[in-house]
Amino acid sequence: MTSDEKLRLGINIDHVATVRNARGGDTPDPLRAAQIAQEAGCDGITAHLREDRRHISDADIDGLMDMLTVPLNFEMAATEEMQAIALRHKPHAVCIVPEKREERTTEGGLEVAREENRLAHFIAPLREAGSRVSIFIAADKRQIEAAHRIGAEVVELHSGAYCDAHHEGRINDRDRELEAMREMSSFAHDLGLEVHVGHGLTYETVQPVAAFPEVKELNIGHFLIGEAIFRGLNPAIAEMRRLMDEARA
Ligand SMILES: CC(=O)[C@@H](O)[C@H](O)COP(=O)(O)O
Numbered sequence: 001m002t003s004d005e006k007l008r009l010g011i012n013i014d015h016v017a018t019v020r021n022a023r024g025g026d027t028p029d030p031l032r033a034a035q036i037a038q039e040a041g042c043d044g045i046t047a048h049l050r051e052d053r054r055h056i057s058d059a060d061i062d063g064l065m066d067m068l069t070v071p072l073n074f075e076m077a078a079t080e081e082m083q084a085i086a087l088r089h090k091p092h093a094v095c096i097v098p099e100k101r102e103e104r105t106t107e108g109g110l111e112v113a114r115e116e117n118r119l120a121h122f123i124a125p126l127r128e129a130g131s132r133v134s135i136f137i138a139a140d141k142r143q144i145e146a147a148h149r150i151g152a153e154v155v156e157l158h159s160g161a162y163c164d165a166h167h168e169g170r171i172n173d174r175d176r177e178l179e180a181m182r183e184m185s186s187f188a189h190d191l192g193l194e195v196h197v198g199h200g201l202t203y204e205t206v207q208p209v210a211a212f213p214e215v216k217e218l219n220i221g222h223f224l225i226g227e228a229i230f231r232g233l234n235p236a237i238a239e240m241r242r243l244m245d246e247a248r249a
């Protein structure tokens, strides 16, 4: 397999910070998790600085920028505060995500089509600063076209509905969601966008998505951080890598 064909694995460390914040202290340290993920051979680290700072903190982002040897994919809402933070750090990638204070997790994709003008102006300085701009969206043609028009280089398709349907045994819904991601990966790729997929992926759900040839990167966090409790972070990541490579081959 050439390095071009290799599917990249980004490890999301948000939920190490969730556990740390449950007690308000310093442990477990998300930076230590990032270090172990790097040693396990991940291709990038993803961290989402939420407006309410419920998991990742500003200090975590400062620390990641200092210690990472792999690219940082900085997830953030399209707010002025976050834009200023991203422009200060200039991470490898900025992924614009929707955010609601009251949600438990990122429920859906960003509404790009109805906010095209604002988002085009919002992402322009990020691109000029050298960050690759990615937009976190549902597998929806209208949103992909809008992401392309505003100048995004990457779209990350939200795999949460597919994963939820699988784990709840709603097989028809699962298959429909998977088919939508397959079709939309190809559609986005044909427009010239790089395609990533993420949210809710597990050992059981990763392989059908990893097999889509147009997908270049998977971002996986919550499941792996949970799995690390039982088998350790490095082995948990190694098993995900093995499954991805098997699906790709
Ligand atoms: C944006 C996204 O996909 C999320 O996976 C996020 O990075 C994890 O954090 P939340 O569970 O707080 O949404």
Ligand SMILES: NCC(=O)COP(=O)(O)O
Residues within 6 Å of the ligand: 012, 046, 156, 197, 198, 199, 200, 201, 219, 220, 221, 222, 223
């Ligand atoms: N953008 C998705 C991501 O980074 C990881 O999501 P999850 O695996 O924590 O649900």
